Amino acid sequence: MALNRLALIRYRTIDECLRNRARRWTLDDLMDACSDALYEYEGIDRPVSRRTVQYDIQMMGSDKLGYEAPIVVVGRKYYTYSDPAYGIMQGPLSEADLGQLGEAVAVLKQFQGFGHLQELGGLVQKLEDKVKTGQGGQRTAILLESNERLRGLDFLEELFQAVRKEKVVRLAYQSFRAKAPGLINVNPLLLREFNNRWFLIGTKEREQRINSFALDRIKSITYPELPFIPMPAFDPEQYYEHVVGVTVNNRRVTNVRVKLTRQHAPYVLTKPLHRSQQTEEVFEDGSAIVSIRVIRNFELERLLLGFGPGLEVLAPRGLRRRIAGLLQGASAQYDEKE
DSSP, X not given: OOOOHHHHHHHHHHHHHHHOTTSOBOHHHHHHHHHXXXXXXXXXXXXXXXXXXXXXXXXXXXXXXXXXXXXXXXXTTEEEESSTTOXXXXXXXXXXXXXXXXXXXXXXXXXXXXXXXXXXHHHHHHHHHHHXXXXXXXOOOOOOOXXXXXXXXXXXXXXXXXXXXXXXXXXXXXXXXXXXXXXXXXXXXXXXXXXXXXXXXXXXXXXXXXXXXXXXXXXXXXXXSOOOOOOTTOOHHHHXXXXXXXXXXXXXXXXXXXEEOXXXXXXXXXXXXXXXXXXXXXXXXXXXXXXXXXXOOHHHHHHHHTTGGGEEEEEOHHHHHXXXXXXXXXXXXXXXXX
16 A cells, blocks of 8 residues: 555654653644644645544554554543554564665665765664664675765765756866866756766856866865856756767767677667667677667767677778777787787
8 A cells, every 4th residue: 555645744743642641642632733744844734634633543553554553542532552662663674674675775875975865874874774683684685886985976965056056166177187176167057977977067157068077076166156157958868868978079969880799789789878779680690780879979989999899880980990990009008019
């Protein structure tokens, strides 16, 4: 049975009331408490009906939700728990609950840098302890790729807020080619992750050209008193529709055709190089030809080179020559030297 948010707020409120044994709670008191909670959390300015609270009490006391709350009525008027130590959040977790919590904890632990997730750190640890205790210290069953040593992750939350609040940032930024950091005023538009690295997407001061700034190249962030220059036409989904990675040197979309050996074809057919991938032909020996419609950039070249001899670029000719030259250069690195 799916629970809606309002019902959960009411259940928690009733639970808090019944655990507070410093006073006695009538049905009217519980109705008022639920009404106040819904107004506080959801801005709903209408009273909760008697029937709703009676139904909530019935549901909490049943086994349908797994609570089986020991709710009793004293003197035919006052509601309380027969067990003073009971609380709906303190009951034992089922095996299914533990399994789902374990998966959720494993996923949450992979995210680093966001303040609103860091605030969950204590909760995640408690959940992890609870799950391990309930499952007898069961080993990890899910692990996402992450790099906790990546520089710049401590800027994620700050830049996230700058994007949300449309606040100009001044970056002390040092590219790999620069000998020293330079100051750049940026109108932040988007945070983008690719290949386990984070980038700030935005425009430089008084420019309308989109730029990407790797967070690991940022040395510091300050806030100049400059007006934010919005780009209403910027649509992230549309802008990156034909892009592998983050670099957009031009907007010309190219049809790239590649042939994959039988060893590599199954991986690419099940995990496409790009969302536009089309399978053109699968041969009897298991090799295949696929095509993608993308903008040529550095990240695309790295992706294709990563397959080594398992991939051959068929078209366009310019990209084929480029990849061939890079592979020949790489091969030369391994030639035996006198």
